[in-house]
Amino acid sequence: MNKVKIVIAGPRGRMGKEAVYLTGRTEQFELVAVLDHKNEGKSLNELEGFSTYDVPIYTDIEACLKTEKPDVLIDLTTPEFGMHHAKTALSYGVRPVVGTTGFTKENLEELEELCEEMNRGCIIAPNFALGAVLMMKFSKMAARYFTDVEIMEMHHDQKLDAPSGTAVKTAELIAEVRESKKQGHPEEKETIQGARGADFDGMRIHSTRLPGLIAHQQVMFGADGESLTIRHDSYNRTSFMSGVKFAVEEVLKVNVLIYGLENIME
Numbered sequence: 106m107n108k109v110k111i112v113i114a115g116p117r118g119r120m121g122k123e124a125v126y127l128t129g130r131t132e133q134f135e136l137v138a139v140l141d142h143k144n145e146g147k148s149l150n151e152l153e154g155f156s157t158y159d160v161p162i163y164t165d166i167e168a169c170l171k172t173e174k175p176d177v178l179i180d181l182t183t184p185e186f187g188m189h190h191a192k193t194a195l196s197y198g199v200r201p202v203v204g205t206t207g208f209t210k211e212n213l214e215e216l217e218e219l220c221e222e223m224n225r226g227c228i229i230a231p232n233f234a235l236g237a238v239l240m241m242k243f244s245k246m247a248a249r250y251f252t253d254v255e256i257m258e259m260h261h262d263q264k265l266d267a268p269s270g271t272a273v274k275t276a277e278l279i280a281e282v283r284e285s286k287k288q289g290h291p292e293e294k295e296t297i298q299g300a301r302g303a304d305f306d307g308m309r310i311h312s313t314r315l316p317g318l319i320a321h322q323q324v325m326f327g328a329d330g331e332s333l334t335i336r337h338d339s340y341n342r343t344s345f346m347s348g349v350k351f352a353v354e355e356v357l358k359v360n361v362l363i364y365g366l367e368n369i370m371e
């Protein structure tokens with residue numbers, strides 16, 4: 106069986122590094138190159154922590170795709186570059202697996218159209234951790250019965266986007282089944298701006314950033330005399346890697362945009 110040829114964008118990052126290691130321990134994956142905006146002309150094995158990865162570093166995505174002809178591009182960078190990488194990959198017939206968060210609705214629509222045009226799949230997963238996907242699914246189930254919900258996401262203090270991609274996806278899934286409603290007292294007023302969190306269709310999202318945290322979210326539903334809390338914790342970034350592996354395998358089988366692993370997990 107041919108190996109799946111992979112390019113990783115953002116290999117020096119917290120997630121990118123784990124993704125490089127995933128390719129190293131997965132028999133059917135072959136890391137053919139990495140995309141970095143630094144270290145032009147070097148090989149990855151010249152960088153600390155990658156001594157066994159003798160693959161070229163490219164700064165120019167087009168040169169990388171033309172030369173290396175990968176099957177899949179894994180992007181773990183920033184929304185701006187992630188979008189550029191995903192669009193360019195699709196235009197070369199390469200299937201993107203994107204973990205980068207912070208994409209807009211317009212970004213998703215554009216990628217959806219590009220997938221159709223190029224007849225290629227693309228997976229965008231706001232969270233690759235199996236438990237986090239279940240947490241989102243269970244929250245959607247609960248929202249049929251509980252219309253009052255607050256989403257509390259907690260992350261390390263180096264995170265750039267707020268709310269997290271997972272919190273946004275959770276709110277979107279809940280909004281599919283929850284009757285639209287502004288929560289809290291109709292006349293409530295914030296005495297300090299932001300105290301009630303971000304407003305998503307009347308439900309609230311609260312973002313906490315602290316050193317020591319990795320990625321955590323709890324979704325709290327309330328009703329008369331009871332509450333239900335659904336919580337997920339990632340204690341390390343390896344927790345995301347089985348989802349990355351799954352997404353790489355699945356993206357080869359589809360020709361459309363998949364936004365969220367819940368759409369392809371049985």
Ligand SMILES: NC(=O)C1=CN([C@@H]2O[C@H](COP(=O)(O)OP(=O)(O)OC[C@H]3O[C@@H](n4cnc5c(N)ncnc54)[C@H](OP(=O)(O)O)[C@@H]3O)[C@@H](O)[C@H]2O)C=CC1
Nearest residue numbers: 115117118119120140141142182186204205206231232233
């Ligand atoms: N879907 C999921 O399950 C998960 C998603 N994420 C998301 O993944 C993304 C990355 O997170 P994380 O690894 O923590 O972030 P990091 O900041 O640790 O890593 C991002 C890396 O991308 C590099 N980078 C920036 N621009 C480019 C570019 N143009 N080309 C190549 N590399 C570039 C950065 O380099 P430099 O620092 O030198 O600029 C950095 O090494 C975030 O959007 C985060 O929200 C995170 C965890 C799980």
Ligand SMILES: O=C(O)C1=N[C@H](C(=O)O)C[C@H](O)C1
Nearest residue numbers: 206231232264269270271320
């Ligand atoms: O930046 C992170 O760390 C994470 N980002 C993703 C998000 O924004 O939801 C996934 C996970 O929460 C970790």
